[in-house]
Amino acid sequence: MLVVRTDPKRGSTQRGRGLVDFASRRLLACAAAFGVAGPVASATFQVLSERADRRRFPPPGRIVEVNGRRVHVWTEGEGSPTVVIVPGMSSPGIHWVHVQRALVPDHHVVLYDRAGVGWSQAAPWWEWRSPSRIADELHDTLTTAGEGGPFLFVGHSLGGEVVRLYANRHPDQVAGMVLVDAPSENNDWLVEEFGWWRYGPVRWWKDVARRLLTPRGLVRLRTRSGVDTSLHDKARRKVPPDLVETEMFTALTSGMRRADVMERVVLSTEVLRRERRHFGGMPLVVISASASPSSDSYACNPCWDATVSEFARRRAQVWARIQADLASLSYSSKLIVAERAGHNVQWDEPELIVDAVTDMCAALAADQE
Structure with missing residues (x-):
């Protein structure tokens, strides 16, 4: 006779392990399902919501087709020279409404959105969005929009690079330039002072990774x-009250993230070094942010260093040299330090930019008399 003996404790243990294994498999399955369903749901929500928002927030300007791509161009006011504002990295023209409204109707002001920004069609992921390409696209955009110049360019940050390259290539079209906290080919001085981790590729690639890994639909939701009011709070600072909701629409588009990533990936001042030239007597105003510890400067992010004040002081010294070098590119130049402003002078002290443009236009008109 076969006798089978059982161990109650062992059987109980095996059953317990079985339950744990079963639960683990279910959890893994749920996690895997969520890992697939989550991004799909986020993407679906983003597409549908953005489509609805585009109907709700039509472009304030007009759409022109430039080299097979839709570009938003917003013109207001009358006068000469034409004031063309070139915003900073992945920044739409609407961010400059404070300056635009202060200049119109006495000046003819052109705002535009680069590829993927605001109401302009996004560029494909594989396109090299370098400052050089952007400068050439700006020329094509102005030509297609029927803007023949002469132009007084206002270039902020990356836009300052674009403006300089435009002036290098089309000097006969440029009456003057206002560079607002713009970088230069000497930005390497910051790398020498703080190292590659702070001011080299590592910094930019960290920003790119963070933007790519954040689901756009989740941010929108x-x-x-x-739940998150940060975008709303920023919008209230960037634009007048009547455009807060519109600005939030531009901030939440998929094209905006693509433009932000693509412009960061190819960020380089090497082309400025190759094409550096002196502009002779062309009117040039260089407006530099103060970069004080309390300012909204990208250089004073406290997560980079516990000793923010010391970091800001050293950075301000190097930045002052860079801005002075920019001012040396013309015999007729002026360097202004925005004492109460961070990097985005157009929000903190827009009157400095308005006054610079107004004074330059008046001087140009007087020279023609």
Whole structure:
């Protein structure tokens, strides 16, 4: 006779392990399902919501087709020279409404959106979005839009690079330039002072990774539900009250993230070094941010260094040299330090930019008399 003996404790242990294994498999399955369903749901929500928002927030300007791509161009006011504002990295023209409204109707002001920004069609991921390409696209955009110049360019940050390259290639079209906290080919001085981790590729690639890994639909959901109010708070600072909701629409588009990533990936001042030239007597105003510890300068992010004040002081010294070098590119130049402004002078002290443009236009008109 076969006798089978069982161990109650062992059987119980085996059953317990079986339950744990089963639960683990279910959890893994749920996690895997969520890992697939989550991004799909986020992407679907983003596409549908953005489509609805585009109907709700039509472009304030007009759409022109430039080299097979839709570009938003917004013109207001009358006068000469034509004031063309070139915003900074992945920044739409609407961010300059404070300056635009202060200049119109006495000046003819052109705002535009680069590829993927605002209401302009996004560029494909594989396109090299270098400052050089952007400068050539700006020339094509102005030509297609019927703007023949002469132009007084206002270039902020990356836009300052674009403006200089435009002036290098089309000097006969440029009456003057206002560079607002713009970089130069000497930005390497910052790398020499702080190292590659702070001011080299590492910094930019960290920003790129963070933007790529954040689901756009999730950001939109958190914003629209009121869980995250940061975008709304920023919008209130960037634009007048009547355009806050519109600005939030531009901030949440998929094209905006693509433009932000693509412009960061190819960020380089090497082309400025190759094409550096002196502009002779062309009117040039260089407006530099103060970069004080309390300012909104990208250089004073406290997560980079516990000793923010010391970091800001050293950075301000190097930045002052860079801005002075920019001012040396013309015999008729002026360097202004925005004492109460961070990097985005157009929000902190827009009157400095307005006054610079107004004074330059008046001087140009007097020279023609």
